[in-house]
Amino acid sequence: MSSPKRAVVVPGDVLDGEGLKPGVGTFSEGGQIYASLLGIKRERDGYVDVVPVGGRYIPREGDLVIGKVIDLGPSHWLVDLNGPHPSPLRVNEVPWKVDFGDTARYLDVEDAVLVKIISLDETKRVIITMKDRSTRKLTQGRIVEISHARVPRVIGNQGSMISLIEDFTDTRMFVGQNGRIWIDGEIDDVVHAVTAIEMIESDAHVHGLTDAVRDFLETTYGKAE
């Protein structure tokens, strides 16, 4: 891993990437690399990238996301991924044997699913699957939405933040890359977990965010853990 030289860049800024290749959020023109996004510059694995700090979620290959079923077809479901377009989930991409026209028996409109993005074709059409071991239908719990750019912070360093919240509130959580978070547990615990997530999203605590969240959880739950 190269040095984490972090700086906010705006579209059109020159990225000083000596010997590096243009990565995501960049473009090159006349041998020079420029930022195409508003975000944070990052150098890694021989590439200069710009990590976006806001905006909409744009699906990427391999992402695990929480989708909402918005429509049914005889052999597919339409799933909203919080991205630019809903994406079809075909019957051959689910772990069940679904007869033609019998899709509603398995997933109905308003159901939430944990799906994986297998691929994006050249016209940015998204292919999703539920045949991955970590994917499933979400039958209980609650879903909250945050900006997709905040996902790494909710998870924290090596999952520190998410496990902190899970341990204190005794809930199960899953953070989708599209900014949707699934929380399951006792209703009061879920409410506390949501408050903790809101703290992270509001960005109010610049330094020691983990400490701030821990303080909050300790005042609600006591220092038990």
Place this chain on the structure above:
Amino acid sequence: MAETPKLIDSKGKRLDGRKANELRPLTIEAGTLKRADGSAYLEWGNNKVMAAVYGPRECHPRHMAHPARALVRVTYNMASFSVGDRKRPGPDRRSTEISKVTSEAFASVVFLEQFPRSSIDVFVEILQADAGTRVAALTAVAVALADAGIPMKSLLAGVAFGKIGGTVVLDLGKDEDNYGEADVPLAIIPRTEEIVLLQMDGDLTAKEFQKGMKMAIAAAKEIYEVQKDALKRRYAVSVEALEAEEGAEEELKEETVEEEA
């Protein structure tokens, strides 16, 4: 008609005391609207402009969508209370034109091919108008688009120059616009000095035009700095926080999978 005021005095000072190549004070704030994907609020002299960006999202009506590209659709609107005499609300010839030309200006800098079949919808609201609203709107939209995470070749800066009392000046105010001889709004890519919008009202000689262009390009760079500052200010906090949580991203993939194991 009221008597034409003296727009420029013997010392070259303008009605509001500005020099010929001086801009009105400009302030921009990014990310002012919570529900929009990106937004900006701008004050430029007495102009007050709000811009909101939604998208990339599904294009409605569907038949307008391009199979290989995104659509940039800017809607410029003046609030009824934005001008002295109440403006009749709703789209009119002027606002339709401004919407069109700003859409086209941005279509030349946004990486449209990254979002096939989508539309990027931009809404600009002129809350208070004092001449030069189309360039003010354009300047605000550039910031809002960047705030919305839309990939672009560069930001755009809008400026106008014109001629008052026989002198070429930058950034006309209300009276200068009303009683002046020419007004030239421009949109410029500050980095490359490419021009993506140019309109002209009134007459200028080739020489005057060249002189104005030079001033406008210099001003565009000044405006660009204000735009950059607005965006960087908005996210300065996030960067610090990210640094504090160093490494979070790298662990992201593993964590999400682990979670379900």
